[in-house]
Amino acid sequence: MIEIKGVTKRYGETAVVDDVSLTIAPGGVTSVIGANGAGKSTLLSIVSRLTPADSGTVTVDGLDVTTTPSEKLARRLAVLRQENHMSVRLTVRELVAFGRFPHSGGRLTERDLALVDEAIGYFELDDLADRHLDQLSGGQRQRAYVAMVLCQDTDYVLLDEPLNNLDRRHSVQMMRRLRRMADDYAKTVVMVVHDINFASCHSDAIVAMKHGKVIAQGTTEEMMTPKVLKEVYDLDIDVHDINGSRIGVYYA
Incomplete structure (x- = not known):
């Protein structure tokens, strides 16, 4: 289990991660979504100890990421x-x-x-x-x-925008492989994803961030609703059930 408690990261006067508390249960795929600048990548970087938090704690199966020896943490x-x-x-x-x-x-x-x-x-x-x-x-x-x-x-895999620079076909292939990897190897995969439909089709849970805060989290069914997506993106997005998945559609 990954437990994030009261984590804050500031650059100057701006809190890019603002008092975030979050629990990620073991197993499956959790996608972190949100607009640019929401704090997604910074939060993932704090969890992986690449970026130090200004306050708060992060533990992975009870191991504090700031004090656990690098070799021990890298095996988890x-x-x-x-x-x-x-x-x-x-x-x-x-x-x-x-x-x-x-x-x-x-x-x-x-x-x-x-x-x-x-x-x-x-x-x-x-x-x-x-x-x-x-x-x-x-x-x-x-x-x-x-x-x-x-x-x-490792039991836990953190991926920051694994679809970065991939075209649509390769993005689909990558998401299918990551989903299969989580299932075949019983891993907990946490990834930052920009495309809400990739998150919907391949995730067990979704965490939504906005202005450095977690504003919603839940199953894909709970998160893929016009109300939640409007709150996350300030955009009207229709949601349709297609082939067993909830797909968001917006119109210019």
């Missing part, structure tokens, strides 16, 4: 940032193997190598395993980064 919690840049030229296999560092310290065992192969196969990267990242398309590269996160073998 994996994170993929919105922008990923490597200063060295790596192959897909070398990148995915980085996911084993918290467990192996860089000395890969047979089990580590087997998990690297498993993650590469799971994201259908076998034919690209020995290709360098700069030789891949954006969609292929994003799959490689998520395979690295899977290879880290």
